[in-house]
Amino acid sequence: MASAPLLTTSAALDLARPLPLDGGQSLAGVRIAYETYGELAADGGNAILICHATTGDQHVASPHRITGKPGWWARMVGPGKPIDTNRFFVICPNVLGSCMGSTGPASPGPDGRPYGMRFPVITIRDMARAHVALLEALGVERLYAVVGGSMGGMQALSLAANWPHIPERVLALACTASMPAQNIAFQEVGRQAIIADPDWQGGDYYNTGRSPDAGLAVARMAAHITYLSEATLAEKFGRRLQNRDAISFGFGADFQVESYLRYQGSSFTGRFDANSYLYITRAMSYFDLAEERFGPGAHGQGRLAEAFAGTSARFCFVSFDTDWLYPTAESRKLAHALNAAGAPVSFMELAAPFGHDSFLLDVPALDRVIAGFLSR
Amino acid sequence: MNRVSVALRPDLAVIAAHVARAARVLDVGCGDGTLMAALRDERACDARGLELDAHNAGLCVEKGLSVIQGDADTDLALYPDDSFDYAILSQTLQTTKRPDLVLAELLRIGRRAFVSFPNFAHWRVRMSLLVGGHMPVTRLLPVAWYETPNIHHLTIADFRDLVRAKGLVVEQAWFLKGDALIGPALANLRAEHAVFLLSRG
Numbered sequence: 091m092a093s094a095p096l097l098t099t100s101a102a103l104d105l106a107r108p109l110p111l112d113g114g115q116s117l118a119g120v121r122i123a124y125e126t127y128g129e130l131a132a133d134g135g136n137a138i139l140i141c142h143a144t145t146g147d148q149h150v151a152s153p154h155r156i157t158g159k160p161g162w163w164a165r166m167v168g169p170g171k172p173i174d175t176n177r178f179f180v181i182c183p184n185v186l187g188s189c190m191g192s193t194g195p196a197s198p199g200p201d202g203r204p205y206g207m208r209f210p211v212i213t214i215r216d217m218a219r220a221h222v223a224l225l226e227a228l229g230v231e232r233l234y235a236v237v238g239g240s241m242g243g244m245q246a247l248s249l250a251a252n253w254p255h256i257p258e259r260v261l262a263l264a265c266t267a268s269m270p271a272q273n274i275a276f277q278e279v280g281r282q283a284i285i286a287d288p289d290w291q292g293g294d295y296y297n298t299g300r301s302p303d304a305g306l307a308v309a310r311m312a313a314h315i316t317y318l319s320e321a322t323l324a325e326k327f328g329r330r331l332q333n334r335d336a337i338s339f340g341f342g343a344d345f346q347v348e349s350y351l352r353y354q355g356s357s358f359t360g361r362f363d364a365n366s367y368l369y370i371t372r373a374m375s376y377f378d379l380a381e382e383r384f385g386p387g388a389h390g391q392g393r394l395a396e397a398f399a400g401t402s403a404r405f406c407f408v409s410f411d412t413d414w415l416y417p418t419a420e421s422r423k424l425a426h427a428l429n430a431a432g433a434p435v436s437f438m439e440l441a442a443p444f445g446h447d448s449f450l451l452d453v454p455a456l457d458r459v460i461a462g463f464l465s466r
Numbered sequence: 467m468n469r470v471s472v473a474l475r476p477d478l479a480v481i482a483a484h485v486a487r488a489a490r491v492l493d494v495g496c497g498d499g500t501l502m503a504a505l506r507d508e509r510a511c512d513a514r515g516l517e518l519d520a521h522n523a524g525l526c527v528e529k530g531l532s533v534i535q536g537d538a539d540t541d542l543a544l545y546p547d548d549s550f551d552y553a554i555l556s557q558t559l560q561t562t563k564r565p566d567l568v569l570a571e572l573l574r575i576g577r578r579a580f581v582s583f584p585n586f587a588h589w590r591v592r593m594s595l596l597v598g599g600h601m602p603v604t605r606l607l608p609v610a611w612y613e614t615p616n617i618h619h620l621t622i623a624d625f626r627d628l629v630r631a632k633g634l635v636v637e638q639a640w641f642l643k644g645d646a647l648i649g650p651a652l653a654n655l656r657a658e659h660a661v662f663l664l665s666r667g
Contacts, residue, residue, distance in 0.1 A: 406527060425534050426544040429514065438523040438535040455524060462528030 097152045099126040102191050105223050109186070112213040112382075118200070122224045123191025124148050124183040127167065128175035130230065137230045138173060138464075139221060139257075140182040141238030141245035144313075144370055145362055147190040150182040151175075155190075156361045162450065172461040178234065185245070186220040187212045187369040195365035196296060207293035212369060214241070214377045218248040222256065232256055235464055239263035239449035240416065241370070243407075244377050247424075251379055254401035261463055263408045263449040263456070266420035267394055267427075268378035273415060276316050277371040280309030284364045293365050306364040307355030314354045319412035319445030323347060394424065395431030405435040406463045408456060410448040436463070474504055476645045477556055477582040480661045484580075484638070485509055489551040492516065492576060494538050494568075495558035499526035506531070514550075516541060539563045542571035550576040556661075559583045560616040566628060573634060573666050582661040585641075587621035587654045606658050622654040625662065633667040 101124060108118040125148045130137060140150050142162065147154065151161040151168050167173045167180055184192040187209070195209035225233070236257040238246040243265025250260045266273075284290055287305030295301045315323075327347035331337065334344065343349040380393040407425050409418040418439045425437030440455045442448035449456065474482055478501045485491060488510045493502050496515030499522075505511035515533035517523045526533035534541070538555070539562050553576030555568065560583050562568045572579040584606040585591075594602035601611040609615070620628075622641075629636055641648050641657035648656055 404532065422534075422536065426541075429532075429534060430544070430546050430549065432549075434512075434514075434532040436523070436527050436531070436533050438520045438527070438533070440520055440524075455521070459524045459527050462524065462530075465528065466530040 097125065097127060098129070099124075100148070100152065101125075103224055103227050105220070105227075107223075109216070109220060109223065111210055111216050111219075113210050113216075115210045117186075117193070117210060120186065120193045120220060120223075121191070121197070122183050122186070122193070122220055124181060124224060125150065125152060126182075126228075127151060127180040128178055130179040130228075134229070134231055135234060136177060137179045137181060137225075137233050139225070139233050139236045139246075139249070140167065140173070140180060141217075141221070141236065141242035141249075142182065142185065143238070143240040143242050144374065145310075145358070145367070146242065147188065148182045148184040148192075149190075150180070154361070157357075165452065166457070166460065172457045173237065173464065174461075178464075179230075181225070181228065181230070183221055183224050185217045185241075185370065187217070187366060187373065189363035189366040192220070194363065195293070195369055196363045204294075204296040206296065206365060209365070209369060211372055213373050213382070214244045215248045215252055215382055217373065218245050218252060221245065221249060222253055225256070232258060235259035235261055237261040237263075237460075238265070240265060240446065241374055244374065247379055248377075248382065250401055250403055250405075251383060251397045254398070254403070257401070257403045259463065260403050260405045261408075261460065262405075262421075262424075264410055264413050264416045264421075264446055265407065265424075266377075266416050267424045268380070269375050270416075270420065273316075274375040276312060276415075277375055279312050281368050281371060283308035283312070284368060287364075290364065293368075295364075301359075302364045303356070303359040306359050306362065306367060307352075309355075309364075309367060310358040310362075311351045311355040314351060316415045317445060317447045319414070319443060321412060321443055322445055325443075326350075394427040395433070398428060398431065398433060401433070403433075404463075405433060406459070407435070407437045408449070408459060409437075409439045410442045410445070410453075411439055412443055413446045413448060415446040474500065475556075476642050476647075477640075477659055477661050478504070480640045480642075480647070481554055481556065481580045481582065482509065484663065485511060485552055487511070490514075490549070491552045491554060492545065492550040493554045493556075494542065494572065495555060495561075496522075496526060496531075496533060498522050499529045499531045499533065501554070501556065502526065502531045502533075503529050538568055542568065542575065545571075545575045547574055548577060552576050552578050552580060554580045556580070556582045557584070560618050560620060562618065565618050565620070566632070569628065569634075569664075570632060573632075573664060577665065578637065579664045580661060581625075581664060582659065583620060583625065584616075585622050585654065585657050585660055586619040587623065588658050589655050590658075592655075604658075622657060622660050625660070629662070629664060635665050635667050636662055637665050638663040 243262030284305035287302035289300040290302035332349040409421040428435040502513035553572040642659040
């Protein structure tokens with residue numbers, strides 16, 4: 091089968107109207123960077139919105155514009171892939187608050203200077219609100235599916251709960267309906283590492299020649315551990331030493347796992363803005379689907395299901411047995427809440443060795459589930 | 467009996483033929499979703515599944531079905547009262563840790579329940595024990611005792627006792643020998659397999 095050139099559009103949209111935010115403010119001059127793949131069908135019925143994870147971007151299946159690496163889900167999205175761009179019109183926006191082209195704390199504020207800490211604190215629903223504005227501008231009134239893993243799954247859930255008429259299918263991977271305390275805790279470590287870096291300078295480090303790279307690298311190192319499984323670390327590194335025959339009795343990177351983490355940390359600083367990391371992780375820690383809809387203290391299965399009243403979408407949730415960051419219990423709880431409310435929902439825990447990152451990696455069973463869920 | 471898809475296993479065909487049209491159905495231990503797909507496509511039912519095996523759950527999703535991966539012994543508690551017209555448990559009762567509790571859950575969740583199981587009092591099984599002195603390995607019980615998933619073997623008579631003790635009502639029963647339905651006479655001796663339609667007392 092002949093396939094269209096993969097990348098159709100890489101663009102940015104300037105929202106015509108200020109974007110209202112959950113924090114009560116309204117953000118003017120919002121720009122949303124996005125990519126699209128494939129063609130929108132005449133009846134508009136083949137659009138799939140893909141939402142990226144914490145430090146992801148719009149380059150879902152095209153080379154990253156800074157690192158040149160393949161798109162973060164190139165194995166899943168493309169001609170003949172499980173999310174088949176021969177069939178579907180795929181839209182992947184960069185989230186509000188990020189630093190890959192969409193408006194975030196590094197973007198110029200009304201006075202022309204970068205926002206820094208003047209950028210309003212945003213929520214997952216604010217990200218979804220920006221996606222909806224983008225869809226409107228693109229003339230996409232309904233989605234065949236909204237798809238996301240991790241924080242991307244949160245956006246998918248928020249979009250389905252708050253704009254129930256838009257998605258016909260919701261696919262959330264390695265996800266949760268409310269951020270668990272353990273995840274809030276890990277992210278707080280990351281944020282405090284950034285804030286404790288003297289080069290952070292209260293967030294006004296832009297154009298000073300100094301930036302909190304050390305703090306951001308530590309944040310990334312801590313987060314990176316949570317994305318992997320113990321088995322992955324043991325297999326990949328074990329206690330093997332890095333380019334040496336014996337321990338050094340010092341604090342260099344004696345172990346391969348240390349060297350690997352340092353590399354992950356330092357390479358991250360070349361592609362990500364520290365303040366964006368603060369704002370995006372804050373949005374995640376605030377995420378609670380039931381509270382988002384019904385206010386503080388709204389909890390329990392009933393409220394969770396009620397959050398999706400008004401949607402006729404089909405849902406599919408997938409967790410991974412080695413994911414200790416967003417464990418199976420979270421997805422199962424969500425699935426049963428929806429099921430109890432009569433919504434068509436599927437849930438499964440797949441076996442995969444890679445921990446939380448499994449949704450991004452080679453898990454053939456996931457390919458089959460995604461292709462199958464989207465097939466009809 | 468109504469004609470149904472010949473592709474269905476005989477006990478599933480019996481169930482599919484007797485589920486009311488457009489009913490809400492929970493298939494507990496739904497496997498690859500064959501029965502749910504038949505109920506959806508041929509009876510316009512809203513069918514949901516609970517399945518232990520992730521691979522099977524994936525096969526259900528591929529058929530466009532809604533399935534939740536989970537364990538009948540623990541996860542039925544998560545379903546609300548009266549949420550289905552029928553709960554179906556086919557060839558699964560004898561694999562559960564507490565068949566009595568599972569049965570009670572089925573009729574809490576569903577207003578009616580279909581339960582099918584292999585009959586451990588079929589004459590071949592009896593002969594295997596009586597003459598051979600061995601746990602039976604038959605067409606419907608093909609796995610040796612040490613690796614069979616069937617941890618609570620039961621007979622048709624045992625099941626009737628449990629139904630009575632639970633205060634449930636047998637609305638209808640079907641007995642199968644090979645792939646064919648047989649009459650109720652001496653069913654506990656002649657039937658390899660039984661299907662019961664139960665309701666609350």
